[in-house]
Amino acid sequence: MKLLVFIPAYNEEKSIKKVVDNLVLKCPQYDYVIINDGSTDRTEQICEENGFACISLPINLGLDGVFQTGNKYAYLHGYDLAIPFDGDGQHNAEYIPLLVDKMNEGYDIVVGSRFLNEKKPNNLRMMGSRIISFFFKLTTGVKFTDPTAGMRLVNRKIMRQIAQNQNCGAEPDTWAYFVKNGARLAEVQVKMNERAAGTSYFTLGRSFFFMLRMCISIVFIQFFRKGGK
Amino acid sequence: MSTELRIVLIVVSILVLIYVLRKIRQSKLNIIDSIFWIVVAVILILLSVFPQIAFFLSAVLGIQTPLNFIFLLIIAILILKVFLMTIKISQLQEKTKVLAQKIAYDEFEKKIEDTKEEDQ
Numbered sequence: 001m002k003l004l005v006f007i008p009a010y011n012e013e014k015s016i017k018k019v020v021d022n023l024v025l026k027c028p029q030y031d032y033v034i035i036n037d038g039s040t041d042r043t044e045q046i047c048e049e050n051g052f053a054c055i056s057l058p059i060n061l062g063l064d065g066v067f068q069t070g071n072k073y074a075y076l077h078g079y080d081l082a083i084p085f086d087g088d089g090q091h092n093a094e095y096i097p098l099l100v101d102k103m104n105e106g107y108d109i110v111v112g113s114r115f116l117n118e119k120k121p122n123n124l125r126m127m128g129s130r131i132i133s134f135f136f137k138l139t140t141g142v143k144f145t146d147p148t149a150g151m152r153l154v155n156r157k158i159m160r161q162i163a164q165n166q167n168c169g170a171e172p173d174t175w176a177y178f179v180k181n182g183a184r185l186a187e188v189q190v191k192m193n194e195r196a197a198g199t200s201y202f203t204l205g206r207s208f209f210f211m212l213r214m215c216i217s218i219v220f221i222q223f224f225r226k227g228g229k
Numbered sequence: 230m231s232t233e234l235r236i237v238l239i240v241v242s243i244l245v246l247i248y249v250l251r252k253i254r255q256s257k258l259n260i261i262d263s264i265f266w267i268v269v270a271v272i273l274i275l276l277s278v279f280p281q282i283a284f285f286l287s288a289v290l291g292i293q294t295p296l297n298f299i300f301l302l303i304i305a306i307l308i309l310k311v312f313l314m315t316i317k318i319s320q321l322q323e324k325t326k327v328l329a330q331k332i333a334y335d336e337f338e339k340k341i342e343d344t345k346e347e348d349q
Binding site for chain 2: 169216
């Protein structure tokens, strides 16, 4: 099984070296590639200086564009599995083999969930997560405890769809779409770190529109989408 | 608000919804860009089905008839959309420029390397 770990990095000069060193130390058996999303800081130079494998996008594509870039690269280079791994140190490399084990039980998508066995905290941010979980369950019948989690291992079938289809971004509605079209989704309990450096993309306003978009997309639009091949 | 206008609004809104969903099916539209049109269509349907909302809001804003309120609302939404699209076009222009420069730069570098190899 060939697995590609791709590391989306947008202005992660403070953390990228630590993240890659840690990943290589803990999971030397997997290939990795950094996808530099048009960073304006020293991310690219740091990758070059340290000899890290790095694809540098000339412009900033955003989360969805980077996610597609990683999956496309994995698909074109014949990888069997692909997983994104945060460039800001939120993800722990030791969980990747656990996700792979789960995958081998016959799933198409395995997500590292923060809340599979642990309780979701009761704050505003998690309320959004709960609402998405609820609609996900309502429309697909599948329980998805952490729909906004970043560690999602996919197999070649899903990889191809993400690489080639429009509207397969790195967001919960994409997983709802796949599951509705017969993909099998499983979760594995993982622990995530607080971000080491940098700021979260999600401000309150953005979170609100994100929630609105996800709800409309999962509840309404998904009914009318064409099934994938 | 006349019944005729309400019916027209509802029919047009539903047509917009169908059109937007078809474009998503044909992979000609990103979901993220479709949300605006879906929300607008739903708002217009709500206003037509429950004209009380328009009556209430026009009274609050001191607008003479609910119909004027609907016009004002649609104009406001469209101005907002045009502004957001202007921002988007600016960003796209900037990105195309960077892409073109990157391609030109890479080709130029390649040409220099090729001539170097030929010289040797």
